[in-house]
Amino acid sequence: MTRHAQHDRPAALLAVLTALVLVLGGSLAGAVPAQAATTKPLTVSLTFDDGDADQMTAAQVLAQNGLTGTFYIVTGYLGAPGYMQRSDLSTLAAAGNEIGGHTVTHPDMVPLSAAEATRQACQARATLSSWGHQVRSFAYPFASVNQRAQAAVRDCGYTSGRGLGDVKSVTGCADCVTSETLPPRNALLTKAPDQVERSWTLADLQNQVTQAKSRGGWVQLTFHHISDDPALDPAVSPALFAQFAQWLSAYAAVPANATSVRNVGDVIGTPVQPVVQAPTPAPAGPGVNGVQNPSFQTTSTTSPSGLKCWQYGGYGANTPTFGTVVPGRVGTNTRAATLSVSGYQDGDAKWLPTFDLGDCAPTVVPGHTYSLREYYRSDTVTQFTVYLRDTDGAWHYWTSSPWFAAASTWTQAAWTTDAIPSGSTGISFGLNLFTDGSLTTDDAALYDSVGAPALTTATTTNTATLARRTAATLTRVAPRVPAPAARVTAAVGQDDPAGVAGDLAH
Known part of the structure; x- marks a missing residue:
């Protein structure tokens, strides 16, 4: 076979295939639903921050509707008034929900030293892992994050870190995308809409899903309190959450919608990594004052009190x-x-x-x-x-x-x-x-x-x-942690109103 014949053979084959497409084009087009041209596969993840006790209400609703979620736990608050008990985490996991990390004390991670950021991320994961949970996913407190925080999350063995506010929602970022890509461009800082707040309606929640159908990808919804208490915000009422869960379950069951609901760790898909321990700093030596900033001289623009430490x-x-x-x-x-x-x-x-x-x-x-x-x-x-x-x-x-x-x-x-x-x-x-x-x-x-x-x-x-x-x-005890100024924030849960020998920072 000459070089000329080798060159002409693909051209001839292409001509045959083109003719075949022209002949069959009408029937093929009729076999594909019209919606398929505009609907791309979409994954929805339902996430819950802080470990508020009233989120167990949401867990029951999820189970009733065949859904699961990812619960990001502040391990230092577990067992304090208003927060989940350790047994609640076992109940969540047994129902197919994912347990994720949200630090130990819910600090803004941006002003932390690299060592403290690592302790916060690693200790939370080590504690949850010691209780038998497979921990892959992390959510940044207050959605406040920098390269140092991302490095801590990576080095502690998490496979993803969730932010907030980088996806279009009813409360902000009108010019943002309608979903995160899959796979995410940066798994250590995945994009998500603003946290769900009391002002959101059923239509707002539904739209957060349906507006992404032409783009596809991944939508992470972030909930905090599931409560009718008007003093709690961010929160949604149990009735509204139940309505949305029922709708989402039915919506995802329709094949034409190409929508699935999955836990964050399963979406990322990376296997569980080894547990990493973060050592406690050494105590002050003999005759050395262990208090940092003992005379209140050093101010801080990132400390809620205005004073470092x-x-x-x-x-x-x-x-x-x-x-x-x-x-x-x-x-x-x-x-x-x-x-x-x-x-x-x-x-x-x-x-x-x-x-x-x-x-x-x-x-x-x-x-x-x-x-x-x-x-x-x-x-x-x-x-x-x-x-x-x-x-x-x-x-x-x-x-x-x-x-x-x-x-x-x-x-x-x-x-x-x-x-x-x-x-x-x-x-x-x-x-x-x-x-x-x-x-x-x-x-x-x-x-x-x-x-x-x-x-x-x-x-x-x-x-x-x-x-x-x-x-x-x-x-x-679980101290209240004020949010950093001028940021979309994920507030922590309700404090102990009775003050049972506890300290609740004002």
């Missing part, structure tokens, strides 16, 4: 006002923290070192005792309230010191704890107000009792009036 704390029925004053105890350009409480009925308020996994909260050693110190001025009594972090990264109320008397001049409150119980890795403490009054604090310190510096001034106590109160068992 400090958070607002408190619980119960009272109205606290937090602030700072210049000068502080020593010098003219120094700063002290102020607190006033009015309308007191119960609970308390205080400044606390941030509940985190090591960048701010001091590391402690079980069996050791610690000297807590802080200068104060107040017009009423005060006391140290103490919290401990466990090996899973969750925070618990532990104990309180004796009362310290009111002081019009700077006075150092000092108290030595009992031995730290086993299973504890970190500590947070602060002088509180548990009545109407005002309190100014400065120069906080925590030392291992062995090697602690001598006290510089006498302390004032009032142990005869009321002995220190202690909790018989550690009581898990």
Whole structure:
């Protein structure tokens, strides 16, 4: 066969095929539904953030309609009032739902150090995995993410990380795409619409699905509270969620709609990765103050309190006002923290070192005792309230010191704890107000009792009036985490309204 003959053979075959298409074209077109030309395969994932207890209502609705979802859990809040119990996760998984990670304490991950971001992502996954869950998927708290956060999620073994606000929705991003691509261009930051809020209607939810039918791809819907409580938002009513689930199940059952509902991990499809452990930072050495930013000098634009490594704390029925004053105890350009409480009925308020996994909260050693110190001025009594972090990264109320008397001049409150119980890795403490009054604090310190510096001034106590109160068992707490400014946010769940020995940051 000559080279010329080899060249002409494909051309002849193409001519035959073209003629065949012209002859059969009419019948082939009639065999394909008209909708197939405009409908592309679409995958929908139903996701639920934070582990709010009322999401178990959604789980029942999903099961009734043959659907499943991905539940992103803040592991440090599990078991706290208003949040799921560990047994709930087992119930979810048994019904085919996916358990995903949402950090330990729900921080904005952008301002975190690489080490703290890694601890937040890895510890959450390690804890969930130790309870028997196959953890692949992650959701960024507040949808706040940078390259450092993505690296932490990747290095901790997650196969995807969900953002928010990059897909067109009724509440924003009108010029955005209607769905994420499959596979996603960046699995560590997948695109999703804004979180579902109370203002959304059934039509809004349905449109989030149907508007993507010509593009196809992937739509992730993000829910928080499933509740009729008007104080909770983001939330949807149980009735609305049930209506949408019924509609989605029926819609996906129609082959012409080319729509399926799948868990996030199954959509990505990457196998479960090995668990990665993140080590706890070493404790401060003998004679070294373990408190970060002890004199409130370092401000922070990313901390809700405005001060690096400090958070607002408190619980119960009272109205606290937090602030700072210049000068502080020593010098003219120094700063002290102020607190006033009015309308007191119960609970308390205080400044606390941030509940985190090591960048701010001091590391402690079980069996050791610690000297807590802080200068104060107040017009009423005060006391140290103490919290401990466990090996899973969750925070618990532990104990309180004796009362310290009111002081019009700077006075150092000092108290030595009992031995730290086993299973504890970190500590947070602060002088509180548990009545109407005002309190100014400065120069906080925590030392291992062995090697602690001598006290510089006498302390004032009032142990005869009321002995220190202690909790018989550690009581898990879930502080409210304010959202970063000017961002689409995924708010955390409802706090403990009763304040059962817990700390709920205001």
